[in-house]
Every structure is written in structure tokens, then in C-alpha cells.
Amino acid sequence: MTGVVLVTHGTHGDVLPFVGLGRVLRERGHRVELLTHAPFEAVARRAGLEFTAIDTERDYERYLADTPMLLGAGMDRWRRFYDAIGLFDQIAYECEVLKARHVPGETVFVGRHTTAVSTLFAGEALGVPVAWVAVTPVQYMSERPAVHMYRETMADRLDTVRATLGLGPVGDWGAWFTSAGLHLGLWPDWFDRAGIAAPARARLTGAPYGDDTFADPVPPEAERLLERGAVIVTGGTGRMIHERFYPAAVAACAEAGVPALVVARHRDLVPDRLPEDVAWFPHLPFHRVMARARAVLHHGGIGTVVRAVAAGVPQVLLAHGFDRSDNGMRLARLGLGSWLPERRWTTGEIVPLLRAALADDGYAARVAPYEQSAQPGLRAAAQAVEELLES
Template identity: 30%
Template sequence: MISLSSVPPELLGADPDNPAEPLIVLCTFGTGGDLYPFLKLAQGLRQRGRRTLLLIPRFHEAKVRDSGLAYLAYGTHEQSQGVLDDPALWDERKGFGVVWRGLLPSAQMVHELMAALPKAQPCVALCHPFMVPLAALARHGRPDLRIVGAYLAPASLRTVHDPLTMGSLQMPRWVPLSWRRALWRTIDRFWIDPDLLPGLNAARAIHGLAPVTSFLPHMQAACDASVGLFPAWYAGRQPDWPETFVEGQFPLPPIQGILAPELEAFLAAGPAPIAFTPGTGHRHAARYFADALSVLQALGRRGLFITPYADQLPQALPPEVLWQASAPFEVLLPRLAMLVHHGGIGTTAEALRAGIPQLVMPYAFDQFDNGMRVQHLGAGTVLPAAKANARRMRRQIAALLARTNEQGPAAGSRGSNFEPGLEGLLDSVEQALGLAASSTATRSPPSLP
């Protein structure tokens, strides 16, 4: 049985003897890009006097240990590494199953955590969407548990309205709503549910719960409320989103990071480079970087490769191409000529803030939808990774650079007017959690130019 005895009481924030102050359990999952928004929210909520407890994959423990935040780690390094090592993770049809099977062994731990919380202490769970079904499992032993879905990207909120993407498929506006609903049912029946439902329903059966008939509708319906970690100008509320959905903002950091000396020297030594990154969790991008090097050499441009996995890189990089395991994007991106990336929501948001052109090369999950939104904002173009090669990458990059030289920064980029709105986001999160607002500040999303 899990116990909070290992968590120093002072790390839980406000006075633990106050029976009216709920404990906010932030249930996280995924790569570093998934974890970071919850870290920012936990820090902001603690500054407002809230009690918080992070539930994190053990794979991320080193990142959280020095944050000063209360946390409990679940799972094993081997489980997380097994997910990242599976090349099917980046297949748009197979990725959801890989992620879910990697998470299921932790279902019982989430249940035990909720059971170990003091019954007299109110508790709310702020969940990554994939953690919602596990929190719903735990709720049968704690009926008063309030579950709030924290949607990092709009693609996780199902809709039949425009804009509508289903993986790499973008639905034309003329398609009737009845056809769209039928297509979602088909995707559920033949793609998502056969891969995800058996494991979930087996876990529910252990606790005597009825089986779920469809995974994604259950994930959305199990939430008492939900909040978007993105602004309305990026994705406006759709008519079929939950009535309890609360609009938010991107949880971006202030622009105050410091670049590594090697990177600073490289940037100062020549023209702004083109940066390439497939994301912090992508371990199977050797071809991506080989194509990127070919493109840079063909265009005669300097480049920056960003990945924690050096074994994916070409064996010998020329002096005009630098590798970095990581970098603070809020400081780096404004100094780039362009960013080529996978379409993760955090990277997309930072590139929009920097006002630089983007070539989005999506692999799976929400990346296709994010790429489409970048394109509709006029901030870049999309080249699905499955269709990419050096020739197509070179053509897209050359066209984006030429357009930027002729027209200036893309019209949809936020540039210097971009507002992260963390205080406003915290207001939205507190509203979704059902808490009395601890800040009277209000924030309005910036209008599109």
C-alpha cells in the first residue's frame, strides 16, 4: 500500500490541518513535453497557497526531485524505456496502444494512492488525459474524488466540427456531420477500442466495475470538468466539447533561460541556423537527421540538431552543424532562422511565441492537428513524417525561407505580442478544480493580427 509518509508535510503546501483545503493530485504521464506543463501548474498553484502532490512516472524523477515539489513516482524505468524503445510508438495507428500498454501496469498504484489519502481531506485529481481512466478506477473507492482533465492539446478533445483531423486525415468542411460521426464510430470500433479496451476493462473487472464500451468517449465523460492548456485563438471551443470545459492558455515559461556556452558561441559565429528536433522522446529518428544533414548541405545553411539521443545522429557532423541534447527553447528559438519539428504542443507554442517559420513533420498523436493549426495560422507548413524524404524537406524549407524573406514573419506567429498568460491559466485551472479563486487577475487571450 502506498503512503504519503515519505512526502515531507511542508512540501504539500498549505496547512495540512485545514480540512477545507483540498489536496490537488496532478497525475502526469508521457515524455518531458507532457510533464513540463504539470510542473508549471504545480509551482503556480503552490505559490497561491494550494496543496499539491505530483504523481509522476519514475522515468522523470530526476527532473522533479530538485523542484521543491511534493511528488510520488510510479512504475519503473524499464516500463518507460520499453515504451520509448518501441518504434511503433511513432506509428499513428499503433502509438496509442503502445502508450496505454505501458501505462496499465501502474493502474493499481494510482488506485492505492487515492485509497491512501486521508478520507477527511478533500481531494481533486488534475489529470493528463491518459490518466483519467485510471483516476476513474480509483473513484469507485472514493466517490467524492473530483476528476479534471488537463488537455495539453485540442486534438485530445473529440469533435465532429471544423477543424477536424483524425490522425493524418483532415476532414473537408463539406462532409456532413452525420458522416463525421459515423467515421468516429468506425475509428473507435476498428482502430482504438480493440487495442485499448481489453486492458482497461480487465483492470476495471478487478474492482468489480462494469466494462467500458468505448475508450475515448469514456476518457472524456469521466471528467467532472476539463481545462485547456492552450488559448482560444489557437483552438476555440467546439459545440460538442464538454459543457464544463474551461478555456486556458499555453503554460510557457518567462524568457529568462541561459544557453550553453558552446551553443552561444555557435549562434554568434554565423547566420541564424535552422534547427531540427523530432521531440524529446523520439529514439528512432536516424533517417530524420540523415535527411536533415543532406538538406542543410544542399541549401548551404547552418544547422542545429536537438535530441537527447546522440546515437541517432550521422557519425560525423560538419562544423556548420551543432548537436545539443537539449536547450531552453524560450531563449533559443527567437535566434533561429526556422524550426523543423514533430508538432508537439509545447514546441509548437514556443515556435509561435518566437515568431519563426515552422516545418511540422508529425508522426502520431496530436501532432497532425497541431501542424494543421500552424498552417492555418500562416505560421508554417506540414509534411507528414511518413511521406518525408530529403527532397521534399528541402523543397518545403526553401519555400518557407523564401516566403519569410519576402513577407517577413508569418502573419499567424505571435512574436513579441505573445502572452503566455500563466496567471490567467491558473485562474482557469482553479475554476475547473472547483476551487475559490485565489487571484482576482483576469487575462484575455490576444486577438489574432
């Protein structure tokens, strides 16, 4: 039995794909452990995974509260973020856990692209094969800036962590950053072709889903609004969202006279007073309700993009941030959605796009060729991880 240790960081869109991958690997006979934020323990154990928390629930909320600084300008913001949250100590802790889990010849490390540097460090020190998993195309598009960031702003602290493993300083950060034995991209080929393509070393295995791990019932108020033809409004599960997103989206729904389910983990991001037939929910089982919505008005996260395509639901994106804007451009090129940058978030521009999506009689035909290929690809990802150990 192979031991697979998964390491990831971020919000639901970063963690749940790893839960899903871990579940598939466990079903294929492997022992799987997930290292990530404390609030994901229940969902990981429900999927049959072993679990080690890299923080506490309170630390995780603090982490989320500080992520908006990453939307600013300047490479030094990443160093400030790492220092503020104690992420260098967290990397060192992850390396110690990975060392403890290592069984020679029977272990694979799987880490989230860009942030799970512990998997590359520990893999190098122990001779363990490593897979780096990207959850959005922008992670490949941003590799050169990321290499520059690590080399110019973080090398001192990262090399200190390496020294605890008996490793010397990184000499060539570009080569180190691409040194994993396997590079996986968790999105469909058609989404890749709609923009800057992933590098040749990347193996695209299709869309991941982890939201089906939630078995929560659909609240009665959500059922009522869905019956009235509601749209879903969501900015994801974190705080890395422009402060104008929810006010602009709610105002547009009110102006268009459309019922809405506003899904946001943090209530304080949403306007205190909501219009009639607009209700807030901390979470909803999207795998059960997305296909019943008339449209999705969202922030542009790739998980929401692909889930909505799989559900055959029109999309309007209010995209702030490079990755979300890139997702919006890809979707628009395919004729599967529209998007607006933050400077154009006015009811005068959002409402026409929302109404056009609701009235788009040809959308079902356009989205049909993509719906099936938007289905989960985690079995292919699990197979690739297995091949890594055998190679």
C-alpha cells in the same frame, strides 16, 4: 489547504505542462504532488512539488523505446504496448497512491487526457473531483477511437483494476471517458479555430510552458552557431519519431548551407557524422535560445509549435503521425509555417521550404498578432482547478 495530485505520462511535452501547472497551484497555496516517470523527479522538486515515481529510469527508457510501435496501424497495437510495458499494473499502482493521498473534501485529481485513467477510476471510487487535461487538440479529435480501443481491446484488464477499488465493470465507455468534472485544453483559442474545434465542454486556458524550469547554461558551441545564424532542428524528447526525421532534416540543412543546432535526447537517432556547422545537443533551454534562431525545423509537436510562435520564429514541420500533421495543417492555415508529410521528406522539397522561411521578410508582421496570445495560460488553468473543488 487543498491537496492536488497530478498524474501524467509521456515525454517532456506531456510532463512539463503538469510541472508548470503544479508550480502555479503551489504558489497559490495548495499542496501539490506529481505522479509521473522517474526522470522528472528533479525538475518537479525544483518546482516545489512533492513527487512519486510510477517507474524507474530504466523502465522509462524501455517505455520510450517501445513507443514507436504506436505509430503503426491497427487498434491492437495499443494493447500490445500496454502489455509489453506493464501499464495495467502501473494504473493499479497509481490508483493505490491516489487512494492514499485522498483527504475527503480537500483533494482534487488532475490527469492527462486519455492515459491517466487512474484519476477517473479513483475519483469515481472516492467521490473526488477530477480534471482531465488535454495537451493537444488531437486528444479530443481521437476520443471516439480511444473509447473504441478501451472497450474492445482493454476492457478486461481495466475492469480488473476497477474491481480492486470496489467498482463494477464500465457499462458505457463513452460516458465514462467524458466523466471528468473539468476538461481543460492547454492551447490558445487561435490554434483551436485553425482546425477542428475542441468540444463545448473543453475550457481552453492557453499555452503551457515548462521548459523554463531548466536553468542549464547555453553551451559555447550553441552560442557560436546561433551567432552564425543557426536554425534549430528537433524531433522532441522521445523516440516516437520516424527514423528518417533527423537524417532528412540534417541533409536539408547541409544542402541549404545553414548552421544547425540538432536537439535530441537520444544521440542514436541522429546521424553519426554531422556536416560542418551542425552540432548535436541532448537538450537546450528553448525559452532562452528559440528566439535567437533563424527558423525551427521540427517534428510538429504542439509544444514546439507554440513556443516558436511565442518567439516569433518561422517554422518548417516534418510531420509524421496524426497529431503532428494536424498541427502542421493548423499552422499553415494561419500562415505561420509550412509542413511536409513523411512521403515528401526529400531535400528537393524540404530545402525550398527552409529557404523560404529564412527569407520571409513578412513573417514578423504575420506572427505578431499571435505572439502575445501564445504566452503561458497556466494561471487560468490553476483557477479552473480551484473552482472544481468549490463547485
